[in-house]
Amino acid sequence: MNYKRLLLCLLTGYTFAASPASAFQALQPLHEYDKVSKELVETLEGIHYNRPNIDDAISSKAFDYYIDALDPSKSFFLQSDIDSLTQYQNSFDDALRNGDVQVAYTIYNVYLERLEKRLLDLQEHLPEMVKGFDYTLDETLNTDPDKQTWATTDAELDDYWRKRLKNRALTLKINGESEEKILTMLERRYKNQLRQVDQTNATDVYQTFANAITSALDPHTSYFAPRASETFNINMSLSLEGIGAVLQMDDDYTKVVRLIPGGPAATQSDLSPNDRIIAVGQEGAPMVDVVGMRLDDVVDMIRGESDTTVVLEITSSKGDTQTSKRISIVRKKVKLEDQSAKKEVVDIERDGKTYKVGVITLPTFYSDFAAIQAGDKDYKSSTRDTKTLIDELRKENITALILDLRNNGGGSLQEANALTGLFIPAGPTVQIRDQSGRVTPLGDTDATITYSGPMAVLINRMSASASEIVAGAMQDYGRALILGDQSFGKGTVQVLQDLDKGQLKITQAKFYRVSGESTQHKGVMPDIAFPSLIDKETIGESALDNPLIWDKIHETRYPVYWNIPAYLPVLEPRHAARMAKDPNFVAINAQISDFKQQVETYKTVSLNEKTRIEQQETNKANELLRENTRRKALGLDTLTSVDDIEPIDEDTFAKEASEILLDFIATNQLAQQQAEKKTAQN
Known part of the structure; x- marks a missing residue:
């Protein structure tokens, strides 16, 4: 193809010349994984919650996931490639069942050929492309993955790449980088991608293939090869000598999944879930572009010794997603006490009187297992710490209590169960249904109640798993007002299953509330909603691919202490009026x-x-x-x-929650007075 001719047509366009000799070797299946393939089928069909039949329907879905895992941004395959490879879409199930996964490597090697040619050509011609960019032209780049389609011609794909490069170069230019620095950073980006391909081995390909199968069942079932699991582990935590964040790959980008409560990223910066990290730098050193880099390599760059500084260049998930910014974070080791329950008192003035509302913030459900095993009677746990704080707040004569579970991603199920028991007599708190349909209720066996007064539970979209169990139980019992935003919707249970090589994390059960409703997918809906900057379309269980459905089983026997819905017609308008003025x-x-x-x-x-x-x-x-x-x-x-x-200030939410609680108390007292008056008249 004559790229100069296309250059004239597109003004700043480019088409890539023939690539040099191949630098990479085609990969072939490892026969020691033949047994693993058969085990995967048996295990998935035998103990996965949905008891699936790994058939052509699963294979077709897995084929799509596999293609997406290889080329998520539609940057290498052409539509003709996809049309040709579609012949294999019903072969994945047979390949796995027969222990012969050649199909995965056949597809991968086509991808490898396309990627190698593209990146080698790109490296060769990158300088003249960057120098030829004309930033006065009125051009646009589609960044909506839902609208991105496979290119039908090489020229169309060339132009897509040109625009992507121009977009990154323009972002760097606006940020003050010189043309020379821009070129250096882009060259490093694509060298990183070539290095990643060079480091990819047959085991990595097998793991990607196996995870295409598991992804067709649900987003939390995953296969981890013995030595490569860290690369694809979506729960990669940087809490040790790092920034305290959970990262995953999203297309060619490193994306923030959540922040560790009490960690450096949560306390020192405005880093948020769904932000993308596009470059990493050490204090006093140049930034390194990490787009296209392996996740474990990015993690290694972000990790480091305590009290050292890492600089992240990110594109924000909030608002202007086309402009990058840099944030500095001092690495620290996240300690248990950093995630411990904390208390404060909110003072509310009404009718010349001051009311005290206690607020307990619980970042996670924790228990110091090491101290427990060592026989330490004073071990820390979320329930014990919360009970102590409640006792302290009661001595301060609080009128009501708020349990703040915002951004609490879960933790110990036992702790969630025990903590709920602080507010109710003995009774069920959650039901667990396994793959055989057997339902096991878990509950509090301690009849004592630490706090029986009016209370609210604050949740948001990042409140997940154990947080949803507590919020759901408190809502079903009518024990607390649930305030905030719809929770995450993580209502499934995973277990680790050893295979001949590696491990399978497999979804084996679902959580259900005492009312019988699942917390899966739907999460917990608040009684009264607060505004939230978290986009539910991109964060939460419902935003994941192929989540298990919401459903309902039989309810258990449990009392209802307050008929919360009956109060909402009074509470909601007052809440709305305050928000309109605040x-x-x-x-x-x-x-x-x-x-x-x-x-x-x-x-x-x-x-x-x-x-x-x-x-x-x-x-x-x-x-x-x-x-x-x-x-x-x-x-x-x-x-x-x-x-x-x-x-x-987050106290804004606690203050409004306190106002709602005082409205609730006043409304309840008025209802009691009217009932007593009616009884006296009768």
Whole structure:
């Protein structure tokens, strides 16, 4: 193909010349995994929650997942490749069952050939491409993966690559990088991708293939090869001598899944779930582009000794996703006490009287198993610590209690069960249904109650698993108002199963509330909703591929202490009226509105420098105006730069939750007085 001719047609376009001799060898199946394949089929069909039949329907889904795992951004395969490879879409089940997975390597080697040619050509011609970019042209790049289709011609794919490169180069240029630095960073990016391919071995390919099969069943069932599991482990934690974040690969990017409570990322920065890390740097050293880099390599760069600084360049999940920013985080080791329960008191003024509302923030459900095994009677656990804090708050004469489970991703099921028991007499808290249909209730056996007064549970989209069990039980018992946002929806149980080589993490059971409703997929819905900047379309169980469904089983026997729904017609309008006047909530709702608008706007990114800068400046101006409007309403000094804006104080939510609780108490007292008056009249 004559790239100069295409260059004239596209003004700044490029088509890639023939590649040098192949640098990589085609990979072939490892016969020592033949037995593993047969074991996988037997185990999945035997003990997976859905008891699936690994058939052509599963194979067809797995084929799509496998193609997506290899080429998630549709950057290497052409539509003709996909059409040709479709002949194998019903072969995955047979390959696994027969212990002959040649089909996986046949597909992979086609991908390898396309990728190798693309990246080698790219490296050869990258300098002239970067120098030839014209940032005055009105061009756009589609960044919406749902609208991205396979290119039908080499020229179409060439142009897609040109625009992707131009977009990254423009982002770096706007951030102040020189043309030489831009070229160096892009060259390093694609060298990293070539190095990743060079390091990929037959075991890695097998693991990807096996996980395509498991992904067709549910998003939490995964196969881990003996020496390669870290590469694909979606729960990779950096809590030890790191930043305290859980990362996973998303297309060619390293994406933040969640932050470890009490960790450096959560306490020192505004890093958020769904943010993408595109470059990593050490203090005083140049940034290294990590797009296309292996996850374990990125993790190694982020990890480091305590008290050293790592710099992350990220694209935010909130609002302007086309502009990157850099954040610095000092590495620390996350300790148990950093994740411990904490208390505070919120003072609310009403009718000339001050009411105290206790707030206990619980970042995770923890238990110091090492101390327990050592026989330490004073071991720390979320239940014991929470009980101590409640006793302290009661001495301060609190009127009501808030249990804050926002961003609590779960933890010990035993602790969740025991903690619920602090607020109810002996009774069931959760039901667990296994793959055979057998339902086992778990409950609190201690009839004593630590706190019996009015209370609320605060949740958000990052409240998951054990948090949802507690919130669901408190809601079903009518024991607490549930406030905030719809929870994550992680209502499944996984176990590790050893195979001949490696391990299978397999979904084997589901959680159900005492009401019989599953927490899976749907999560826990709040009684009264608070605004949230977390996008439920991209975060949560329902945002994952192929989640297990929500369903319902028989309810258990349990008492209902307060008929919470009966109070909502009074509580909700008062909550809405306060939010409409509260400058903090007005600002949050305005930010949510701007975010939704920007999400739609940036599904197509401008490659015109002037337009990009204007958009960036407009976004900054809107953000500053929104913040200064809030500050003026609160009587605070206004700011001159968006860099000085700090997140809205989380006490805003605790204060509004306290107001709702006081409304609840007042409404309940009024209802009691009316009932007593009616009884007296009768």
